[in-house]
Amino acid sequence: MKMSNLFVQTLREFPSDAEVISHKMLARAGYIRKLTSGVYNYLPLMWRVLRKVETIVRDEMDKAGAQELLMPFVQPKELWMESGRWEAYGKELMRLTDRHNREMCLGPTHEEIITAIARDVLKSYKQLPTNLYQIQSKFRDEVRPRFGLLRGREFIMKDAYSFATSQEDLEKEYKNMAQAYTNIFKRCGLDTKMVQSDSGAIGGSVSHEFMVITDTDAGENDVFYCECDYAANSNHAVSNLPDAVVDGSNFFDTAKVIDTPSTHTIEQLAEFLSIPSTIILKSLVYIVDKKPVIALIRADKTVEETKLMNAVGGMDIRIATSAEIEELMQQNGFDAVPGFIGPKGIKNITIIADNTVKNMKNFVVGVNQTDKHMVGANLSDLDISDLKYEDLRLVEAGEYCPQCGKSLKVTRGIEVGNIFQLGTKYSKPMNAVYLDADGKAKPYIMGCYGIGISRTAAAAVEAHHDEWGIKWPLAIAPYHAIVIPVSTKDETQLKVATELYEKLLSNGVEVVIDDRDERPGVKFKDADLIGFPFKITVGKTISEGLVEFVVREDGEKIQLTPDEAVQVIVEAVKRNQA
Ligand code: ATP
Ligand code: MG
DSSP states (O other), rough: OOOTTTTTOOOOSOTTOOHHHHHHHHHHHSSSSETTEEEEEEHHHHHHHHHHHHHHHHHHHHHHTTTTTOOOSSEEEHHHHHHHHHHHHGGGOEEEEOOTTEEEEOSSSOOOOOOOHHHHOOOGGGSEEEEEEEEEEEEEEEEEHHHHHHHHEEEEEEEEEEEEEHHHHHHHHHHHHHEEEHHHHHHHTTTEEEOOOOOTTTOOSSSEEEEEEETTTOEEEEEEEEESSSSSEETTTTOOOOTTTTEGGGTTOOOOEEETTTTSSSHHHHHTTTTOGGGGEEEEEEEETTEEEEEEEESSOOOOHHHHHHHOOSSSSOOOHHHHHOOOOOOOOOOOOTSSOOTTTOSSSEEEGGGGGGESEEEEEEEEOEEEEEEOOOOGGGSSSSOOOOOOOOOOSSBBBBTTBBBBBBEEEEEEEEEEEEETTTTTTTTTTEEOOTSSSEEEEEEEEEHHHHHHHHHHHHHHHTTTTEOOOOOOOOOSSSEESSOOOEEEEHHHHHHHHHHHHTOOOEEEEEEEEEEEHHHHHHHHHHHHHHHEEEEEGGGGGGEEEETTTOOEEEOOOOOOOHHHHHHHHHHHHO
């Protein structure tokens, strides 16, 4: 490819709406252009990268025994009614109506469609287990599309679905997929950590995410991990506390309600009473699927919203507004303002306590009276009927690993893949059954396995760049190499460069020659920004028979003969493809 023909326009500046490095670099280097919020054009350079990621994914999926198919992007409402997700999926599901008033949606994921295919085709246990996958654009009307390809509304995903007759076979396939994922990301030049995670809108009980670890804002997940092999997303992580049991009896020996004027926050209350926040019981009001829920937790700890949402079996959660809290107070005959509320005397509402509450004695708690709290309280003083305990707590670094007891550490991660054991979550409600050896109809035991193709490419940029541009891993670079004649007006330089280019081409190297009549500085900048793994510059030293050879990854420059340069690149490309 000649640079003069390459469909690319590099920009002088990063686009103003780009917050993270992959978005900045991919836009500036001419890989993507935004069409509308969260929707991008993949220009030729980007498409080459995406196709390479797809090729690696296909190769590993096929090797693992899965078969590729392609399902429609537009899906009918009926199947989503069968699974129960038409209501449950929420606003991320992009719904539309056709000219006959039939309701449809744009596929955010394909469990319903594949399950409907399976029940038509996989009628006997003899056809199982099997695993089917596709690579396709998905649409999710994300609340906050941001970070370019990392969180788009339209994005490319590989999604696979397995069908088995037993939990044992499901687990076997789950392991098989975990291994395929590890191979895929490694081949894409990415180090990933496999972490336990919440199953979210996809469902099921066991799931793991593959995280690219980063210390930047691009990592939207907190990952807690330990020296042992424990690693979990914050929405799923658990820990043991160094100070599990807390007793306020040094401060208060009997339960009584006292004045605590203007103590609206935990800090103000702790300061006013000169007590540690560990002996305060915090009562928080959330709205889960439009209904209020009260969560109780030791006040120095934080509620993890996904855990709370799962504890009440909800799909959507947010903290209640002051107005909603006041309404709740009124319904229960109180007029306390936020900061003074508590579980005592609250009726007909789910109240869930975090496990920390079990170990609190003689604590301080709001009792729905403004400017007052009860001190020296115990749970028996609060008259809560039917209190449920769950783990609702957000883990903090330094707390103890649930597996080995050592201190947990925290880092950030970009989720590039996610695998789920679904069990019968879809097959049961959709009546997707096969005939077993005993002649009985049974629902498939399913698994599903996703990889964000476009997110993986962007994550590779997050992991591999410097201030000058992208440093593509060789396996997914749009081109392997660039040849730059410093001056296209210099006949020898142009001739040697052209010969080099042709030799590389004929040896299977994907190469660009920068034939533009531009200043050398411009050409070098573009080459670094676009991120060719290898660069050969043909300049003045050609009079001594030498060219300059640079590996983008480490920036090291060496002088080689043209033939040596070709050999190094050809060998590297072959090694990488092997
Ligand atoms: P997230 O938690 O980041 O919103 P998710 O858990 O909802 O993602 P899955 O349903 O697990 O996503 O989808 C499988 C894979 O698809 C993810 O692991 C991720 O790589 C990719 N993916 C999901 N949402 C997006 C998006 N908005 N933009 C780009 N890739 C995405
Ligand atoms: Mg996920």
